[in-house]
Amino acid sequence: MQNERLRAAMAAGGWTHASLAAKVDVDPKSVERWVNLGRTPRRETAIRAAETIEEDVFALWPKLRQARAARAVSPELVALYNQRAELPVSVFVDLFTQARKRIDVLVYAAVFMHEAYPRLNDLLRERAAEGCTVRIAVGDAESINIQQRGQEEEFGHGIESRCRLAIMHYRPLIGTPGIELRTHGTTLYNSIYRADDQMLVNAHVWGANAYAAPVWHLRHHDDGGMFDGYAESFNAVWATAKPVQEG
Structure with a gap:
């Protein structure tokens, strides 16, 4: 299941998989999984990514609220x-x-x-x-x-x-x-x-x-x-x- 909100936020800010990955210090394949497969990153990584693209972390990954x-x-x-x-x-x-x-x-x-x-x-x-x-x-x-x-x-x-x-x-x-x-x-x-x-x-x-x-x-x-x-x-x-x- 795709993470459409994350995809839209990255597109609005001009972020690519590679550029966001470099900013939050993960492999570009990880960002690809967040976007295309709906994977949820670790909480600390998710917070850095959300702050980078200026989005609410719990809106991007609701499962983190449960965590x-x-x-x-x-x-x-x-x-x-x-x-x-x-x-x-x-x-x-x-x-x-x-x-x-x-x-x-x-x-x-x-x-x-x-x-x-x-x-x-x-x-x-x-x-x-x-x-x-x-x-x-x-x-x-x-x-x-x-x-x-x-x-x-x-x-x-x-x-x-x-x-x-x-x-x-x-x-x-x-x-x-x-x-x-x-x-x-x-x-x-x-x-x-x-x-x-x-x-x-x-x-x-x-x-x-x-x-x-x-x-x-x-x-x-x-x-x-x-x-x-x-x-x-x-x-x-x-x-x-x-x-x-x-x-």
Whole structure:
């Protein structure tokens, strides 16, 4: 979705992608994403850009108002979204792209990522080649907990088939140095998508599919906080999960 207000403000002031990027110290491709894809920059960068083109920052990027409110609740809470469906897949992709040390994924299936971004496996291989440790835990379709989740969501065997589909998507990564794929049969209270010190947590609501449940974006702030709590829960599930074999 394009940011028409930003496009108009830049045109009125004679700003190009390159000139605005140089002024606020970002890559021109970042400005292109703000304009053409509707991406929201980091708050500090957005403020500099808005001041440069003499526009209201919250008018250009309304999501920043939500982020500001979230920070007032917790220093670790970057933003809160009512439903996962509100987030474009680019948010998840950007998160993983920024990772330098660790990527952790804990889900039942989350096949929406591969469906919307077919290069996901390539991205994970690239990050692993650069030194990232990538751990992916997906649901074991034979688990009673997963079968019960399907009943609760009135999704029948759909969730089981999506777990199998997720394995099919990730299976080509098996054997890649730095990447490990496991299955788990735990009761999943939250889906977790971690990249270094940032994390997207998709809370689960009884009877609702994950796409209709809230997501909070966390950034590690202090030891022992919310971020660490979710990171520890990932590690606990990972310790019980079973490696997926080749073939």
